Amino acid sequence: MQNSSRPESSSESTTHFGYKTVNEAEKAGKVAEVFHSVASRYDIMNDLMSGGLHRIWKSFTISRANIRPGMKILDIAGGTGDLSKAFAKKTGPSGEVWLTDINDSMLRVGRDRLVDQGVLLPTAVCDAEKLPFPDGYFDRVSVAFGLRNMTHKDRALAEMRRVLKPGGKLLVLEFSRVAKPLAPAYDWYSFNILPWIGKKVAGDEESYRYLAESIRMHPDQDTLAAMLETAGLSRVRYFNMTAGVVALHEGVNLG
């Protein structure tokens, strides 16, 4: 489903940024512009756009993570820190939860928000495609609504598997393919209402048009499950939520 016309390793390879075809080297910069622009209004936009549903999708992810005190957790593309905060509650002080993101604006909003709530976590700017952590370090790795924005999803998934301990679990929460009968209404909402809310609330219509487009360009449920398997994960399964508006994929590193 990647829109590349050449192998990923070529510096002239193309990929997609929403519906646009761009050079791979350009994509990360364009994604960075989106998240620098929306960072300060990101949380309110999430509640407005999803009618609060993102909280339920994240709660389900947290319950599937089955976290126990003392575990080491990596939250990739963690943004404003919703998952990290919930993970930290479950690991307790003996655990280690890393809030990471490639975008320092998103991470700053997240870190400040957590500090205001009395939650102090190690925080790092890092690219999911080149994680600065040793092999086999984490019990759980999560990425929520982040994979869609990555240029080389296969490299990012391989990195996620690399840093998981044997027996550790990867959780990928992402927009996915909605059930067919709902597609017309969902498309109308995505291409009319989302950019309108983006304009009124975040002063940025284009970033929310990118959101709608990037969802359509993201691999569907079965394709993403196959990508997790290719990355070396086992016992791969997924759960559709809200009729496939989002899906939680999970896989285990059996070493």
Ligand SMILES: C[S@@+](CC[C@H](N)C(=O)[O-])C[C@H]1O[C@@H](n2cnc3c(N)ncnc32)[C@H](O)[C@@H]1O
């Ligand atoms: C839609 S936000 C999700 C934030 C948070 N996980 C949540 O669910 O609310 C997507 C995040 O992915 C991050 N991101 C995009 N590409 C990335 C990459 N290559 N490595 C790490 N983070 C990335 C963006 O900076 C952004 O903060």
